[in-house]
Amino acid sequence: GIRIAVIGGGSSYTPELISGLLDVDDLAIEQVTLVDIPEGRDKMEIIRAFCQRLIDHSNKKFILQATCNRHQALADADFVLSQFRVGGLNARARDESIPLKYGVIGQETVGAGGFASALRTIPVALELARELEELNPAAWLINFTNPSGMITEALLRYQGIRTIGLCNVPITIERTIAEALHVSPDVISIDFLGLNHLSFARHVYVQGKDITPLVLEFLKNMSQEAVKNSVANIPKETWAPYLLDAVPMIPNPYLQYYWNTDVMLRKQLADIENGKGTRAIQVMAIEAELFKQYQNPQQVTLPELLMQRGGAYYSTVAVMLMESLALNKRREMVVNVKNDQALDVLPADSVVEVPAVIDGRGARAITMEPVPLEVKGLIQQVKAYEQLTIEAAVEGHRGKALAALLTNPLVPSSEIAHKILDDILRENAAYLPQF
Numbered sequence: 001g002i003r004i005a006v007i008g009g010g011s012s013y014t015p016e017l018i019s020g021l022l023d024v025d026d027l028a029i030e031q032v033t034l035v036d037i038p039e040g041r042d043k044m045e046i047i048r049a050f051c052q053r054l055i056d057h058s059n060k061k062f063i064l065q066a067t068c069n070r071h072q073a074l075a076d077a078d079f080v081l082s083q084f085r086v087g088g089l090n091a092r093a094r095d096e097s098i099p100l101k102y103g104v105i106g107q108e109t110v111g112a113g114g115f116a117s118a119l120r121t122i123p124v125a126l127e128l129a130r131e132l133e134e135l136n137p138a139a140w141l142i143n144f145t146n147p148s149g150m151i152t153e154a155l156l157r158y159q160g161i162r163t164i165g166l167c168n169v170p171i172t173i174e175r176t177i178a179e180a181l182h183v184s185p186d187v188i189s190i191d192f193l194g195l196n197h198l199s200f201a202r203h204v205y206v207q208g209k210d211i212t213p214l215v216l217e218f219l220k221n222m223s224q225e226a227v228k229n230s231v232a233n234i235p236k237e238t239w240a241p242y243l244l245d246a247v248p249m250i251p252n253p254y255l256q257y258y259w260n261t262d263v264m265l266r267k268q269l270a271d272i273e274n275g276k277g278t279r280a281i282q283v284m285a286i287e288a289e290l291f292k293q294y295q296n297p298q299q300v301t302l303p304e305l306l307m308q309r310g311g312a313y314y315s316t317v318a319v320m321l322m323e324s325l326a327l328n329k330r331r332e333m334v335v336n337v338k339n340d341q342a343l344d345v346l347p348a349d350s351v352v353e354v355p356a357v358i359d360g361r362g363a364r365a366i367t368m369e370p371v372p373l374e375v376k377g378l379i380q381q382v383k384a385y386e387q388l389t390i391e392a393a394v395e396g397h398r399g400k401a402l403a404a405l406l407t408n409p410l411v412p413s414s415e416i417a418h419k420i421l422d423d424i425l426r427e428n429a430a431y432l433p434q435f
């Protein structure tokens with residue numbers, strides 16, 4: 001049977017994953033081992049106990065364990081699912097608030113906040129992969145740990161383990177479109193291109209027919225109220241019709257930070273002003289309530305509240321990917337993978353978020369039409385930022401770190417980049433031994 005290790009098993013998302021694993025029929029799952037650090041042990045124990053109730057109330061069975069012994073869990077696993085957060089939500093809250101002090105977008109995965117998170121996370125991810133490669137080189141490392149695209153690229157560049165990066169946004173966009181069109185997601189196929197949290201759905205096909213213009217019309221006509229935003233963590237915003245006419249693709253909701261920077265910044269500052277706090281602060285409250293519900297012995301199904309987390313449905317992609325790899329199902333999925341020839345405007349060895357063919361051998365990116373000029377520059381610039389960030393994180397190189405921030409389109413000037421970098425390095429010193 002299949003053995004899965006979940007790194008960051010104490011995450012409040014883990015029950016969604018367990019529930020997804022209980023729903024698949026064709027994967028013979030033998031055991032799931034949650035792994036966390038000692039600081040996360042108490043949370044993990046609550047998660048383990050609740051997940052065990054989910055298993056007990058299902059007609060599928062597998063062994064569920066929880067441990068802080070990562071070594072043992074890695075040695076045993078066919079799949080290692082990475083979903084940890086270095087420094088926890090407190091570190092995320094700092095990532096989001098430091099840039100805001102300088103009037104710069106404060107977000108956990110894009111801009112200066114994502115940069116800070118990458119500096120903390122890349123060394124831990126590389127160490128995990130090194131250990132896995134040494135113990136168990138045949139295992140698959142499936143990465144959700146954010147910033148997911150950069151973490152996946154760091155793993156591919158610096159470690160030998162087989163890695164595929166995931167995000168819940170592409171499938172969420174697909175499902176939102178399917179719902180709007182009243183068709184099953186199975187008959188929809190979407191041509192995504194770009195990077196993690198910087199992607200575009202270029203073509204939408206229903207049973208092979210290109211219906212992109214219809215979807216764009218639909219997006220233009222949605223009133224502010226009617227918009228079912230595709231992820232819970234990004235403030236609801238519609239796309240202006242003039243924008244969708246100029247760049248006729250469906251933008252990933254994270255594009256709001258790049259293309260409506262002023263609006264998003266005002267919203268973030270207003271949330272500080274009105275006491276709501278940054279998203280990390282809001283998530284802390286959701287999480288506290290989730291853990292309360294998990295501890296209730298009467299609770300034997302997934303809490304509705306989980307849908308208020310931005311990562312909802314992450315388990316759907318995780319399960320689909322493991323199925324395709326384990327059962328050699330040739331299936332097309334949008335994943336973070338080595339570019340090869342998929343995007344003509346990026347080097348072959350950079351990681352991109354595109355449709356790939358998945359089977360027992362792994363994920364191979366599908367070659368796409370040329371990247372439209374309208375988004376080429378942004379994609380190339382953010383990729384350069386990502387590569388500089390990875391090098392800075394690995395080498396503890398201050399110059400590269402500053403250059404990375406300077407290259408990020410959300411950071412406006414060298415003076416501000418310098419000040420933000422100072423704050424980030426100071427406030428994260430405990431997590432940045434490389435600097």
Ligand code: NAD
Binds near residue numbers: 012043083086
């Ligand atoms: P969280 O703050 O609850 O962290 C999860 C767990 O990681 C915690 O229990 C913590 O103790 C543990 N942890 C911290 N450092 C660790 C380490 N070195 N080794 C092992 N465990 C460690 O975070 P969360 O909100 O549940 O999210 C978890 C991760 O998954 C984050 O990186 C988040 O960004 C990511 N995520 C990504 C997507 C995606 O689309 N790629 C979707 C959902 C979540």
Ligand code: G6P
Binds near residue numbers: 231279310
């Ligand atoms: C999703 C992103 C994930 C991210 C999550 C944050 O949109 O794809 O990568 O982890 O949102 O959600 P949260 O509830 O933690 O703000």
Ligand code: MN
Binds near residue numbers: 148166167168169197
């Ligand atoms: Mn994501």
Ligand code: MN
Binds near residue numbers: 203212
């Ligand atoms: Mn077209």
